[in-house]
Amino acid sequence: NAGVTQTPKFRVLKTGQSMTLLCAQDMNHEYMYWYRQDPGMGLRLIHYSVGEGTTAKGEVPDGYNVSRLKKQNFLLGLESAAPSQTSVYFCASSARRWTTYNEQFFGPGTRLTVL
C-alpha cells in the first residue's frame, strides 16, 4: 500500500517550458488535491477534484491546469512555466465521508525550480 505517490521528485525548468506532475493514490479516495507550498505561506490549494472526471479551481489556479481521467490519478500541468511557479508541490487525497472528518493524505512532494 503505497498511499500517495508523486512523480517526479525534483525538476528544473526554463521559463516557458511545460511539464506535467503526476499524482497517484491507491486508497480508492474520491477527493484529490494539488497544493503549492512557499516559504512562510503555508499550503495553498491550486486545483482539486471531488471525483473522476471532475475538477475545480482552488485559491491559486492561474497558470495551472489539471485532469482526473482515472480515479486514482490526478495530473497537474504547467503550460508555460514562470519563475513565480518555483515551489514545492504537494498532492493529497481524502475519502468522502459525511459523518466524520476526512483527513488528507499527502504525497512526498515535487520540488520545482523555474529558471
Place this chain on the structure above:
Amino acid sequence: GQSLEQPSEVTAVEGAIVQINCTYQTSGFYGLSWYQQHDGGAPTFLSYNALDGLEETGRFSSFLSRSDSYGYLLLQELQMKDSASYFCAVPSNFGNEKLTFGTGTRLTIIP
C-alpha cells in the same frame, strides 16, 4: 472567505509543554484540524475538533472554543523529534471537500 492566524515560530525545551495557538475567521465553521510537517517531509494529520473542548491523542491534545474562534495544539513531554511545522486548517463544508491552511508555526525544541 477563510483566514487563520498562527504564530510563525515557537521555541520550547525538551521535556516541557508547549501550546500553539490558532485563531480563525470563516464564513461557516466545520471544525478545526491540525497537521504536522517535518522539514523536507509531507504534512501528516494530527487531530480534529468539531466541538468545543479538548481532544487527547497521546502526548498531543487539541482544544477548540467556537465562541472565541480559537483553538490550540498542546504538545506534552516534548521530544527533539517534535521539532516541525504545525498547521491549523479549516474545512470548507461538512463534506470536507477543501481545507484552508494557516501559514504554520515552526516549533524548535532545544535541549
